[in-house]
Amino acid sequence: xxxxxxxxxxxxxxxxxxxxxxxxxxxxxxxxxxxxxxxxxxxxxxxxxxxxxxxxxxxxxxxxxxxxxxxxxxxxxxxxxxxxxxxx
Numbered sequence: 205x206x207x208x209x210x211x212x213x214x215x216x217x218x219x220x221x222x223x224x225x226x227x228x229x230x231x232x233x234x235x236x237x238x239x240x241x242x243x244x245x246x247x248x249x250x251x252x253x254x255x256x257x258x259x260x261x262x263x264x265x266x267x268x269x270x271x272x273x274x275x276x277x278x279x280x281x282x283x284x285x286x287x288x289x290x291x292x
Contacts, residue, residue, distance in 0.1 A: 207274075207275045207278050207279070208275070209271075210267050210268050210270075210271035210274075214236055214267060214274075215235060215236060215291075215292040216233060216234065216235035216236070216290075216291065216292055217233070217234055217235075217278060217288060217290070217291045218231065218232075218233045218288070218289050218290040218291070219231065219232040219233070219281045219282075219286035219287065219288055219289065220286060220287055220289045221284070221285055221286045221287070223285070229252055229253040229254070230250070230251065230252055230253065230286075231249075231250065231251065231253055231257075232248070232249070232250040232281050232286060233247075233248070233249045233250070234246060234247070234248050234274060234277050234278065234281075235247045235248075235249075236267050236270065236274070239261075239263065241263075242263035242264070242265070243263075243264070243265050243266055244263070244264055244265075244266065244267060244270065245261045245262060245263045245264065246261070246262045246264060246270050246273055246274060246277075247259065247260070247261050248260045248261075248262075248277065
């Protein structure tokens with residue numbers, strides 16, 4: 205998936221980071237979802253697998269306005285040795 209430009213059908217990306225030596229079993233999901241009060245929001249869900257997760261919602265007027273934020277988040281996750289396991 206190319207993250208330079210926002211695709212019209214972007215829905216979500218799921219990341220995984222498993223490192224037995226560092227005892228790291230983490231996941232991260234970033235999604236574009238419609239909301240009741242705003243046009244849409246970037247929803248980030250993350251945490252340790254099998255434990256409590258954290259959910260953060262950031263409203264944006266459109267996917268194109270949110271795309272720089274999504275792209276920066278994806279690049280950060282990849283830099284932190286996460287791998288993409290699913291997208292839609």
